[in-house]
Amino acid sequence: MHHHLILRVVTKLLCGAIMLFAFYVQFHGDFSPGGGFQAGVIMAVAFIVYGVVFGVNQVKLVFPPWFVHKLVALGVLVYAGTGIFSMYLGYGFLDYGAFDPGHPSHGQHNGILAVELGVGITVTGVMVAVYYAFASRPPTINDEDW
Amino acid sequence: MQTFIDIVLFLMLAATAISIVRTKSLFAIVMLSGVFSLLSALLLVTLDAVDVAFTEAAVGAGISTVLMLGTLALTSRTEKPSSHSNFVPFVVVLITGAALIYGTLDMPNFGDPNAPAHVHVGPDYLERSVEEIDVPNVVTSILASYRGFDTLGETAVVFTAGIAVLLLISGLRRRREDEEADEVDDNEGQS
Numbered sequence: 377m378h379h380h381l382i383l384r385v386v387t388k389l390l391c392g393a394i395m396l397f398a399f400y401v402q403f404h405g406d407f408s409p410g411g412g413f414q415a416g417v418i419m420a421v422a423f424i425v426y427g428v429v430f431g432v433n434q435v436k437l438v439f440p441p442w443f444v445h446k447l448v449a450l451g452v453l454v455y456a457g458t459g460i461f462s463m464y465l466g467y468g469f470l471d472y473g474a475f476d477p478g479h480p481s482h483g484q485h486n487g488i489l490a491v492e493l494g495v496g497i498t499v500t501g502v503m504v505a506v507y508y509a510f511a512s513r514p515p516t517i518n519d520e521d522w
Numbered sequence: 523m524q525t526f527i528d529i530v531l532f533l534m535l536a537a538t539a540i541s542i543v544r545t546k547s548l549f550a551i552v553m554l555s556g557v558f559s560l561l562s563a564l565l566l567v568t569l570d571a572v573d574v575a576f577t578e579a580a581v582g583a584g585i586s587t588v589l590m591l592g593t594l595a596l597t598s599r600t601e602k603p604s605s606h607s608n609f610v611p612f613v614v615v616l617i618t619g620a621a622l623i624y625g626t627l628d629m630p631n632f633g634d635p636n637a638p639a640h641v642h643v644g645p646d647y648l649e650r651s652v653e654e655i656d657v658p659n660v661v662t663s664i665l666a667s668y669r670g671f672d673t674l675g676e677t678a679v680v681f682t683a684g685i686a687v688l689l690l691i692s693g694l695r696r697r698r699e700d701e702e703a704d705e706v707d708d709n710e711g712q713s
Contacts, residue, residue: 401576405659405662406657406658406659406662406663407657407658407659408659409572409573409575409576409659409661410573410576411573411661411662411665411666413577414573414576414577414580417577417580417581417584417585418580420585421580421584421585421588424585424588428588428591445688448681448684448685449681451677451681452677452678452681455673455674455677456674459670459674469671470670470671470674472667472670480654481653481654481655481656484654484655484656484657484663484667485655485656485657487666487667487670488655488657488662488663488666488667491666491670491673491674492662492666494677495673495676495677498677498680498681498684499677499680501684502680502681502683502684502687503585505684505687505688505692506589506684506687506688507585507588507589507592508692509687509688509691509692510589510592510593510596510691511592511595512692513596513691
């Protein structure tokens, strides 16, 4: 898409805003609609939009596939690790009361943030990885055909 | 007013579905399916299910449209004309639709306070959430805390799906072999 000047400029402006919105949805999920899943999708969209406009090889320089593949597993690890950690502290699996025994609802907040982060990381990873898998396949349509 | 909005949205949904069936251009179909998802998201907003609407808008209208476009780039851009009659599929669709409508007859009415969803653990969660979790968004407190195991399972499902797609179509191993082949070619070219 070398000649779509407006698309390229707007995408560059939007990418940062999209990522910021993803972080907002991620960490404000306790108070407003949203959470890890939606935030992960929005974060992935920032990279996908960049890839669609500038070409998948450009976005792979910023967000290399090996890193994306690590993220896919890291999120599940963070989620399950939260559960294991609460077990380590002598509570049940995923019992967030463990993280602040004196004030259980604070512990709940911390636990929810941790597991939502895990969900967000995995979803970002999977969405971007699936996009890479589709977009990296050889035959593509010419710009003129759209 | 609520009824009017519902009727308009459902009419637009039906119009989108019909135009998807009748359009031959796959690019237009992908875009129309994005429109379909956006309209469903609007319907969910009118039901006050903002979290679900958010997901539908992000996944249905956003990601899946992009993935379909990615797939479209690998195939042709118009649907092949059908070579056999549409009669049998039409009958199958009619029967399935009739069965689904028959199924809804047993479902509780919209907003029925005695619906199973409202008499099981739901009220308990709503009552205890403020005190125990102290998170304003009850959806988050149910998803991440009361139903933490379920969400862990969902995350594992997303993980598994991602791995499956990577195994099927990413071609990681093949690319490595290609690169090796290229290197061999380069070396031969130099010597």
